[in-house]
Amino acid sequence: MKLPKTVVIAMANQKGGCGKTTTTVSLAAGLAKLDYRVVLIDTDPQCNATDSFGLDREALAKDGFFTVADAYLANRPISEIVVNFPDRFGQTLFVAAGHRGLSTVPQRLESELQEALARDGASNLEADDIRQEQRGRLRKSIESLHGQVDFVLIDTPPDLGFIMTTALISADYFMIPVFPSGYDLKGLETLIGTADKVQKRLNPELQLLGVVMGNVDSNARLDADIKQMLRRKFGDDRVFETAIGRSVKHREAPVYGRTIFEHAGNQAAAQQFTDLSREVVQRVEAHLTQPAQQVAHV
Ligand SMILES: Nc1ncnc2c1ncn2[C@@H]1O[C@H](COP(=O)(O)OP(=O)(O)OP(=O)(O)O)[C@@H](O)[C@H]1O
Numbered sequence: 001m002k003l004p005k006t007v008v009i010a011m012a013n014q015k016g017g018c019g020k021t022t023t024t025v026s027l028a029a030g031l032a033k034l035d036y037r038v039v040l041i042d043t044d045p046q047c048n049a050t051d052s053f054g055l056d057r058e059a060l061a062k063d064g065f066f067t068v069a070d071a072y073l074a075n076r077p078i079s080e081i082v083v084n085f086p087d088r089f090g091q092t093l094f095v096a097a098g099h100r101g102l103s104t105v106p107q108r109l110e111s112e113l114q115e116a117l118a119r120d121g122a123s124n125l126e127a128d129d130i131r132q133e134q135r136g137r138l139r140k141s142i143e144s145l146h147g148q149v150d151f152v153l154i155d156t157p158p159d160l161g162f163i164m165t166t167a168l169i170s171a172d173y174f175m176i177p178v179f180p181s182g183y184d185l186k187g188l189e190t191l192i193g194t195a196d197k198v199q200k201r202l203n204p205e206l207q208l209l210g211v212v213m214g215n216v217d218s219n220a221r222l223d224a225d226i227k228q229m230l231r232r233k234f235g236d237d238r239v240f241e242t243a244i245g246r247s248v249k250h251r252e253a254p255v256y257g258r259t260i261f262e263h264a265g266n267q268a269a270a271q272q273f274t275d276l277s278r279e280v281v282q283r284v285e286a287h288l289t290q291p292a293q294q295v296a297h298v
Pocket residue numbers: 015016017018019020021022023044046048156157158214215216244245246247248250251252
């Protein structure tokens with residue numbers, strides 16, 4: 001380990017298709033290339049992050065591997081779920097694979113709760129305790145990685161439901177990927193409102209690490225204007241200097257089951273994620289010595 005403690009970062013934006021998975025996967029690989037030990041946790045039932053690595057989910061399941069669904073449904077520690085890549089990333093990158101069954105986790109936990117109440121004749125107060133325990137399962141599962149890896153990156157589904165809440169409860173920081181379009185900016189107030197509630201009620205440690213712009217056209221005036229808007233909204237220090245340019249390489253890489261570094265290692269698309277990885281390390285190291293208090297200034 002290179003950091004003094006394990007740092008957990010959740011990628012958050014309820015807007016679909018705004019670069020969450022691309023950022024999680026590429027940042028995980030970028031940090032691993034800088035010799036940090038990294039675990040990526042795929043909590044999205046779409047499993048795009050898992051697929052991006054070329055992992056065959058069906059084969060993993062047949063071979064008896066656990067998935068992130070087992071963290072929620074069977075209290076399985078993430079350390080028992082992760083898979084490693086013997087010939088890739090210098091063995092410093094691990095992935096906890098997603099599962100389509102993650103989409104039914106909230107309903108299954110609700111039935112578990114109802115059964116417990118019916119069986120034990122428990123009161124409302126106990127129902128609250130059970131809900132609290134269920135929301136904390138991902139966090140508890142991640143505790144198995146403390147002191148073992150530098151970074152835990154959590155990819156999340158495009159909504160603000162149960163899974164997203166569990167990711168925010170588990171995290172020290174959240175990062176917001178955005179594509180520069182008016183539609184992508186609209187939901188940000190709601191997202192910050194949700195993160196603020198989680199911070200106040202469930203996870204006082206949670207902080208915004210930064211907003212990262214992706215799919216940027218460096219020639220478009222609009223994209224530069226949106227960066228300024230984000231800086232005004234969140235503060236200059238909360239928008240990453242590094243923006244990820246629009247490149248077909250980012251769309252190609254997951255199709256071939258490779259990260260951007262394996263697919264286009266010496267092109268700008270990969271370099272930008274190295275730069276972003278360095279910025280993430282700098283911010284985290286600065287916070288570790290001087291913690292800030294607010295989720296964000298909005
Ligand atoms: N910098 C980029 N340049 C070009 N295409 C990009 C870039 N970043 C991401 N994409 C593409 O945009 C699409 C959406 O990105 P991605 O899957 O990362 O978003 P997401 O927020 O994870 O989506 P979802 O909400 O469905 O999980 C993908 O096809 C991806 O390959």
